[in-house]
Amino acid sequence: MLNLEKYVDQIPKTDPRISLDEGGSLSINSYIRLTPGKCSGLTEILSELSAEGLESLKTERLKSVSAEKTIAAEIAESFSRWTHQAAASAILQSAVEIATAEMPSHSKNKWETKSALGGVVHSVSNQVYEMIIEVCVSEKYFRASCLKLPEWAVTYHFRINEVPSTDRAYNQSSIIDAQQKKFTGKERAEKYVENLKAQYARYFTEEAPPVPQKYAHFFSIMGVLLPGYRLEPAEAY
Secondary structure, three states: OOOOHHHHOOOOEOOOEEEEEOOOEEEEEOOEOOOOOOOOOHHHHHHHHHOOOHHHHHHHHHHHHHHHHHHHHHHHHHHHHHHHHHHHHHHHHHHHHHHHOOOOOOOOOOOEEEEEOOEEEEEEEOOOEEEEEEEEEEEEEEOOOOEEEEEEEEEEEEEEOOOOOOOOOOOOOOEEEEEEEEEOOHHHHHHHHHHHHHHOHHHOOOOOOOEOHHHHHHHEEOOEEOOOOOEOOOOOO
16 A cells, blocks of 8 residues: 555644634634645555555545544544533633623613603613603694694603523513603693602612512523622512
8 A cells, every 4th residue: 555644734724724613613714625736646545555456445545434433533632621610610600700891871860851852752761661751742734723733752761680691581672661741731741741740650669679570680690699789579479
């Protein structure tokens, strides 16, 4: 059997390409490609080899494949060591995320009012809840009287004041309640706004109220409730 080593070194091949997502995934890609004209002497060595006895060729190929599998098993063993270490990295990364999670900004249960295009925005928040009431003024045409009169649209959103990068599902809404009503009188609109504030006042008495069990994922990372939060007692059945 001919010595293949000097030809093997001439075969076009890629250096291993390693892609590492720390604590997540590892992939290594490398390939061998026999291309006529790009390996000096390849045509000659193939011609000579193919003239060897078939059984001898098969035997040598099995030896080569066996050696290749042994090397692949050694690489797999290295991968096993990586998975063990990557698991440790993933655990440590989650611990870092929990320790460094930022509390959401909030108004400490004080209502704030800001001017906005076409109206005003009232807002109040704490570590757990946030409420926004938008009042927009526009003109509405009344066909019966052929008049344009002002109209007040009041839109409110009562929602979770969530912490970024928590366990909530992708695109899961943090809105608990939302509605819009329209009024043709300013006083009625203002009274409705005050009624809304009174209706939801019970949620804005503590800076860090207890978190309902069903909303815990908005304030958790890997199932761990973040520092500074507490859960409401589980309901007894």
